[in-house]
Amino acid sequence: MTVAPLPRASRRGLSREAADLIREAILAGRFPPAAQLREVELAAWLGVSRGSVREGLALLEREGLVHSVWHRGTTVIDVTAQDVEEVYGLRAALDRLAATGAQQNATADQLAELDTLVDAMSREIGGEASGTRLLALDIAFHDRIYDAANNRRLVDAWHAVRSQVHLFQLRRITLGYEHYRARVVDEHRELVALLRSDDRETLARRAEEHVDSARRGLLTGLRPAP
Numbered sequence: 001m002t003v004a005p006l007p008r009a010s011r012r013g014l015s016r017e018a019a020d021l022i023r024e025a026i027l028a029g030r031f032p033p034a035a036q037l038r039e040v041e042l043a044a045w046l047g048v049s050r051g052s053v054r055e056g057l058a059l060l061e062r063e064g065l066v067h068s069v070w071h072r073g074t075t076v077i078d079v080t081a082q083d084v085e086e087v088y089g090l091r092a093a094l095d096r097l098a099a100t101g102a103q104q105n106a107t108a109d110q111l112a113e114l115d116t117l118v119d120a121m122s123r124e125i126g127g128e129a130s131g132t133r134l135l136a137l138d139i140a141f142h143d144r145i146y147d148a149a150n151n152r153r154l155v156d157a158w159h160a161v162r163s164q165v166h167l168f169q170l171r172r173i174t175l176g177y178e179h180y181r182a183r184v185v186d187e188h189r190e191l192v193a194l195l196r197s198d199d200r201e202t203l204a205r206r207a208e209e210h211v212d213s214a215r216r217g218l219l220t221g222l223r224p225a226p
Contacts, residue, residue, distance in 0.1 A: 018057075022042060036073060132173075
């Protein structure tokens with residue numbers, strides 16, 4: 001069988017690196033929701049070509065983290081009530097599957113790693129707590145649960161919304177840090193305890209309630225004061 005030649009692979013190392021660095025800056029709060037992302041400025045900042053930046057932004061758009069409009073440029077996605085309902089509704093279903101899968105498949109070392117992350121959250125709160133550092137531990141905790149579930153397609157689905165979840169949680173912290181700070185350790189410690197139990201029904205319910213608590217907290221902050 002004769003096969004037509006395939007097109008040559010393009011070198012995408014710089015564009016992926018640009019995407020990683022821009023994503024990191026967005027999730028560190030340097031570019032808030034709805035902020036304009038200008039190719040010329042980003043290229044100078046990163047020391048790469050505008051083409052690499054443009055390709056990197058296209059990768060972030062596929063993640064749902066930025067939005068491009070012809071002749072109007074690229075912006076970090078805004079956080080609207082509809083966005084929150086859609087993203088957190090999907091996340092609740094995914095987290096439920098991840099938690100019950102991890103309950104069945106997690107190793108002792110993976111559960112111990114979750115304990116370590118919760119302890120790190122507690123120390124962060126006990127010191128001069130940084131919302132961005134606390135959130136990074138929170139996201140890492142859920143990454144480990146998805147890994148422990150041992151379901152590659154579920155992990156792929158999580159990564160499809162992970163950046164949006166991270167950005168929305170960052171917005172939640174900005175609008176109501178004390179609400180987040182007061183709950184983050186206890187809720188995650190309870191999830192680890194349930195992962196070690198045989199109570200699948202309670203774990204599934206609490207995994208969804210954990211997400212719903214975040215959804216309600218963010219929506220409350222987004223609503224204008226009466």
